[in-house]
Amino acid sequence: ETGVTQTPRHLVMGMTNKKSLKCEQHLGHNAMYWYKQSAKKPLELMFVYSLEERVENNSVPSRFSPECPNSSHLFLHLHTLQPEDSALYLCASSQDKTSYNEQFFGPGTRLTVL
Amino acid sequence: ILNVEQSPQSLHVQEGDSTNFTCSFPSSNFYALHWYRWETAKSPEALFVMTLNGDEKKKGRISATLNTKEGYSYLYIKGSQPEDSATYLCASGSSNTGKLIFGQGTTLQVKP
Numbered sequence: 267e268t269g270v271t272q273t274p275r276h277l278v279m280g281m282t283n284k285k286s287l288k289c290e291q292h293l294g295h296n297a298m299y300w301y302k303q304s305a306k307k308p309l310e311l312m313f314v315y316s317l318e319e320r321v322e323n324n325s326v327p328s329r330f331s332p333e334c335p336n337s338s339h340l341f342l343h344l345h346t347l348q349p350e351d352s353a354l355y356l357c358a359s360s361q362d363k364t365s366y367n368e369q370f371f372g373p374g375t376r377l378t379v380l
Numbered sequence: 381i382l383n384v385e386q387s388p389q390s391l392h393v394q395e396g397d398s399t400n401f402t403c404s405f406p407s408s409n410f411y412a413l414h415w416y417r418w419e420t421a422k423s424p425e426a427l428f429v430m431t432l433n434g435d436e437k438k439k440g441r442i443s444a445t446l447n448t449k450e451g452y453s454y455l456y457i458k459g460s461q462p463e464d465s466a467t468y469l470c471a472s473g474s475s476n477t478g479k480l481i482f483g484q485g486t487t488l489q490v491k492p
Contacts, residue, residue, distance in 0.1 A: 308384070308482040308483055309469065309471075314479060316478070322479055363476075363477055364478060365411040365478060365480065366429060367429070372423055
């Protein structure tokens with residue numbers, strides 16, 4: 267596979283469930299990102315990882331827990347979510363964490379919290 | 381707090397028309413301005429990354445300009461085609477941490 271992949275593509279979960287979103291990049295990049303897009307809102311950065319270290323946490327509630335075990339994989343662990351967390355979650359990667367580098371996006375996970 | 385604003389919010393044009401969109405961003409602590417195209421059911425795809433005041437970039441029929449002093453960028457599409465139908469996002473990087481602030485996008489619909 268090439269580029270940035272995300273699984274699952276669609277997820278429906280209850281407020282008491284625990285689930286994880288997975289992102290994998292095959293581009294040899296050193297930085298990875300989680301974004302959230304809610305209806306009628308701009309893409310919103312959640313987390314930035316550079317060389318497996320978190321360098322940005324954009325005031326995200328603790329019910330979202332990121333994990334970056336290596337530079338190719340990024341997870342977003344979800345627990346006790348709220349219905350307002352329903353959104354499209356996009357993963358992206360870039361060569362490194364500087365703003366000069368274009369970001370390559372995955373197809374996203376459409377999350378519905380019941 | 382950074383605010384990136386895009387206008388118009390949506391645009392309907394006929395095939396063959398040329399069109400342009402605006403992105404405005406805070407000019408202080410500017411590092412880079414990104415443009416992405418996001419087609420329905422696909423991933424956002426980078427069009428341009430611009431860093432210098434006066435930068436102009438071109439890719440086929442699409443071009444972009446950058447004014448960092450006044451905090452705006454224009455995206456131009458010459459001779460629009462139906463396959464140009466997409467949402468066009470701009471994003472400003474005001475630090476060197478990969479943190480991009482996105483605008484809400486301009487959704488373009490090109491009618492055959």
